Amino acid sequence: MIESLPLLLALAAIGAAAFFAWRAMQAQALAGGAELIKSERDRALADLKVLREENTRLTAELAATQAQKAERSESEEARFVAIAAKALEASQASFMALANETFEKHKVAATGGMKEVLTPAQEALSKLAVSVEALEKARLQDKSAINEQVKQIVDAVGTTNKTTTQLLSALRASPKMRGRWGEQTLRNVLELSGLSAHVDFKEQFSTTDGEGSRLRPDVVINLPGGRCIVVDSKVALSGYLDAVEATDDATRELHLKKHLAELKSHVKNLASKEYQKHVPDTAEFVVLFVPGENFLAAAAERDPNLFDDAFSQKVILTTPTTMVALAKSIAYGWRQEDSAKNTQKIAELGREMHNRMAIMVDKMTKVGESIEKSVKSYNELVGSVESRVLPQARKFKELGAGDAGIDVAAPAQIESAPRQLPTPEQLELMPPPPQLPPKRAR
Numbered sequence: 001m002i003e004s005l006p007l008l009l010a011l012a013a014i015g016a017a018a019f020f021a022w023r024a025m026q027a028q029a030l031a032g033g034a035e036l037i038k039s040e041r042d043r044a045l046a047d048l049k050v051l052r053e054e055n056t057r058l059t060a061e062l063a064a065t066q067a068q069k070a071e072r073s074e075s076e077e078a079r080f081v082a083i084a085a086k087a088l089e090a091s092q093a094s095f096m097a098l099a100n101e102t103f104e105k106h107k108v109a110a111t112g113g114m115k116e117v118l119t120p121a122q123e124a125l126s127k128l129a130v131s132v133e134a135l136e137k138a139r140l141q142d143k144s145a146i147n148e149q150v151k152q153i154v155d156a157v158g159t160t161n162k163t164t165t166q167l168l169s170a171l172r173a174s175p176k177m178r179g180r181w182g183e184q185t186l187r188n189v190l191e192l193s194g195l196s197a198h199v200d201f202k203e204q205f206s207t208t209d210g211e212g213s214r215l216r217p218d219v220v221i222n223l224p225g226g227r228c229i230v231v232d233s234k235v236a237l238s239g240y241l242d243a244v245e246a247t248d249d250a251t252r253e254l255h256l257k258k259h260l261a262e263l264k265s266h267v268k269n270l271a272s273k274e275y276q277k278h279v280p281d282t283a284e285f286v287v288l289f290v291p292g293e294n295f296l297a298a299a300a301e302r303d304p305n306l307f308d309d310a311f312s313q314k315v316i317l318t319t320p321t322t323m324v325a326l327a328k329s330i331a332y333g334w335r336q337e338d339s340a341k342n343t344q345k346i347a348e349l350g351r352e353m354h355n356r357m358a359i360m361v362d363k364m365t366k367v368g369e370s371i372e373k374s375v376k377s378y379n380e381l382v383g384s385v386e387s388r389v390l391p392q393a394r395k396f397k398e399l400g401a402g403d404a405g406i407d408v409a410a411p412a413q414i415e416s417a418p419r420q421l422p423t424p425e426q427l428e429l430m431p432p433p434p435q436l437p438p439k440r441a442r
Contacts, residue, residue, distance in 0.1 A: 047095060058084060182233035183218050185291035189320050193327030209278050217275060221330060224337035230275040231287040236262035240295055260299040271313035285314045293319045368418040379413045
């Protein structure tokens with residue numbers, strides 16, 4: 001039994017060390033204070049070192065005791081083992097109580113410190129959770145609104161595709177429908193450019209050729225000066241639509257050449273009508289309106305001389321863009337024509353005003369002369385009265401025939417004369433005479 005005492009002491013020391021290490025890890029996990037745990041660990045290691053030294057001392061004493069075991073009796077050995085075990089148990093109990101008390105104090109302090117540290121973090125996390133919840137709610141609302149808008153866009157695109165398909169089918173199947181579409185596009189372009197129907201242009205103007213056949217151009221645009229321009233809308237669409245729906249380049253090129261041939265046929269047909277001969281005061285050319293930039297561009301790419309060939313037949317090819325430029329030029333010409341007419345009216349009004357002012361001044365002069373003659377006659381009458389009538393009247397008073405308090409006063413003459421009208425040069429109605437430049441000294 002004495003031989004197993006060192007082993008028991010070693011196991012006790014190892015258990016104490018493991019217990020203190022476990023308590024240190026537990027305190028570190030609860031408190032999170034590295035410095036406090038480190039100090040406690042150092043203290044525990046110091047106590048473990050003391051126990052190891054005590055164990056070494058006891059082992060040495062045990063070895064000395066074993067050397068003297070021959071001299072000792074069994075009762076003394078049992079007593080020694082009991083005393084040693086008792087001392088070891090007492091030291092372990094004291095150490096455990098002290099360690100528990102120390103760890104409890106640090107646990108309470110660490111728990112309070114962690115609350116102080118974690119409280120701001122918990123508040124920040126609560127605010128973050130509220131913000132995240134609000135963002136999630138807004139995201140769901142935006143997602144719902146976006147889904148609704150996407151649905152509306154899809155419905156609108158579907159409706160547009162359906163309408164476009166119906167329009168293409170109608171344009172492809174009915175030449176009359178194509179003609180109406182071209183005429184309406186031409187009307188929209190002219191009104192967009194500032195021209196007014198039935199004023200600046202006439203639609204479906206009817207006339208006849210030399211053989212009595214009826215001619216009806218789509219639009220006749222009035223020009224300043226009594227002239228006009230004939231515009232006819234032509235829609236070459238079937239070949240172009242077939243080219244768009246073609247699946248290979250060879251077929252597409254074939255349909256585009258067909259589209260070019262259709263457009264050339266329209267040019268030739270329009271030139272053969274000779275509107276410039278049968279429509280009064282028309283220009284020397286007619287305008288062929290193609291209601292689409294891409295229609296004319298596709299044909300021009302296949303034949304670069306398309307415009308020159310059309311112009312040689314006195315036909316000008318236009319699209320909505322070029323037609324807007326032409327119509328705006330005509331509208332500007334009408335504004336200039338109106339300005340010229342207003343200027344002419346102003347000149348006529350000025351001329352009439354000048355004549356009326358001349359007549360008025362002449363009559364005013366005659367009135368002034370009449371007033372001057374009247375003043376002169378009045379003054380002569382006053383002079384005659386003063387020299388011939390009043391002396392005789394005063395003699396009545398001297399002879400006692402008149403009232404004593406009444407005197408016959410002499411009438412006053414008029415000294416003021418009518419104001420003469422200034423000459424036109426004085427009124428600055430006439431322009432000043434031109435001044436010759438001063439001669440240079442030689």
